[in-house]
Amino acid sequence: MARQPGLSVRLKLxxxxxxxxxxxxxxxxxxxxxxxxxxxxxxxGFGNGxxxxxxxxxxxxxxPRAAQALGFLLVFSVVGGWIVAGRMLSPLRKITxxxxxxxxxxxxxxxxxxxxxxxxxxLADAFDAMLARLEAQVAxxxxxxxxxxxxxxxxxxxxxTLLDVARTDPDHDSRELVxxxxxxxxxxxxxxxxxxxxxxTDQRSFTRxxxxxxxxxxxxxxxLLALAEKxxxxxxxxxxxxxxxxxxxxxxQMTTNLVHNAIVHNLPADGAVWVRTxxxxxxxxxxxxxxxxxxxxxxxxxxxxxxxxxxxxxxxxHAGVGLGLAIVRSIVQAHDGTLTLAPRDEGGLSVTVRLPxxxx
Numbered sequence: 001m002a003r004q005p006g007l008s009v010r011l012k013l014x015x016x017x018x019x020x021x022x023x024x025x026x027x028x029x030x031x032x033x034x035x036x037x038x039x040x041x042x043x044x045g046f047g048n049g050x051x052x053x054x055x056x057x058x059x060x061x062x063x064p065r066a067a068q069a070l071g072f073l074l075v076f077s078v079v080g081g082w083i084v085a086g087r088m089l090s091p092l093r094k095i096t097x098x099x100x101x102x103x104x105x106x107x108x109x110x111x112x113x114x115x116x117x118x119x120x121x122x123l124a125d126a127f128d129a130m131l132a133r134l135e136a137q138v139a140x141x142x143x144x145x146x147x148x149x150x151x152x153x154x155x156x157x158x159x160x161t162l163l164d165v166a167r168t169d170p171d172h173d174s175r176e177l178v179x180x181x182x183x184x185x186x187x188x189x190x191x192x193x194x195x196x197x198x199x200x201t202d203q204r205s206f207t208r209x210x211x212x213x214x215x216x217x218x219x220x221x222x223x224l225l226a227l228a229e230k231x232x233x234x235x236x237x238x239x240x241x242x243x244x245x246x247x248x249x250x251x252x253q254m255t256t257n258l259v260h261n262a263i264v265h266n267l268p269a270d271g272a273v274w275v276r277t278x279x280x281x282x283x284x285x286x287x288x289x290x291x292x293x294x295x296x297x298x299x300x301x302x303x304x305x306x307x308x309x310x311x312x313x314x315x316x317x318h319a320g321v322g323l324g325l326a327i328v329r330s331i332v333q334a335h336d337g338t339l340t341l342a343p344r345d346e347g348g349l350s351v352t353v354r355l356p357x358x359x360x
Contacts (some may be wrong), residue, residue, distance in 0.1 A: 008084045009092075012090040017081030025073045029066045036062065036094065091120040095127055115244075155188040194323040197253065206247040206334075213242035213251065213355070214277040214287045218254040221275060224263060232269050235259075239277035241253040242284035244355040246335045255286065257324040259349055262290035266348070283352045292348035300341050300349065304329045328353070 007015075011183050036058055091113055098111050110131060113124035159181060166177050221228075221235050228235045244251075262273040274289045306326045327340075328351075332339040337355040 010082070010089055013085035013088070014078065014081040017084065018077040021073055021081075022070070022252060025070055029069065032062070033066075073190055091124060095120075095124055098127060098131075100129060103135075107131055107138060121271055152188065154193060155184045155191075155302050157173060158184050165256050170339075181233040191323070194327060197250075197327055208245045211244055211248050211251050213244060213245050213255070213284050213353075216248075216252050216255045217259075217275045217277055217286060219252060220259045223256065227260070228263050228273065231263060231266065231271070233263050233266050233271040233273055234274050235263075235275070237275045239275075240279070241281055242277040242286060244284040244335070246355065250331045250334070254328050254353065256290075257328050258288040258353075259284075262288050262349070262351075263326045266290050266292050279357060282357055283354045284357050285352060287350065287352045289344060289350045290348045291344075291346065294347045296341040297343060300343050301340060303349075304339065327352075 036055060094111055094113065098109060101109055110128045111124040112128065115121060162177060162180055162184070166174070176252045217237055217239070221237050225235060254281075259273065259275060263271075266273065272291045273358055274287075278285055330352055330356070331338050335355050337353060340352045340354075342350045342352075
């Protein structure tokens, strides 16, 4: 936005200091003047010494001295005000320089203002925290973009290879080619839809409605019951009503992702998944526990990152696109909730979602 040039803040503060001191000095001298007019007798003179001044003599002597005092006060206030304003505004110059560097794309620097806590120190600390958060988000987006590009390039490269083979081999079975192309295309569509869902939840472009997590848990388990039976996994759902406010579609997607993840990444046989819901301390919660291999806390901490599938997940069927828990985390954050992952002592994973039961 184009603006007309104006006075600097330092000059404005200096003029404010000058104006305040000049008004105070003028009022003080005016008080002395009124005192002389009111309390000094207007006679031939007063006092016991050889010099008996009249009121007129005092006023004549006071006037030039008052003018000199005002002149000295003016010079002193201009110089002192300029110095004091500069010292007061020096932290703002550091913040301005940091803002310009951030606008130019540099997010790694920090102000790190020293001194005691005051308003400017709080502003600098808040700006440093904002830069740190922006730097982390930009780094995460860059990693996400790189991973997404890699994941999208894989089905496209496979499709190109299949087409090249079919073009060079006229006797190739077209039915097999169509089936393989269909599978690759379905995976690309699944990945694209997952990316769009992530973008939607990050923007929080949804309407909040009354939702019961217990009903969503029952719906998700019914939908995935056939997959659980196919893989020999027992599904158990229990708990009480867990009302909250949010998007029914997104929260159902979150619950389905958690249950699907628990079924797919389970024991090869005789696995189990436990889905429980309830309320505690004014928050609705959903817990999905699954049996499986023993997981380390370090590995569990990386599972919510996009395209992180953990051990022995890439080559398994129904492996997904590596965005299941990333989507869950994004949906939970969009609903002002918390997501907790922890390895089970017996093996497997425990995932708990806590959502507010009223609008945040």
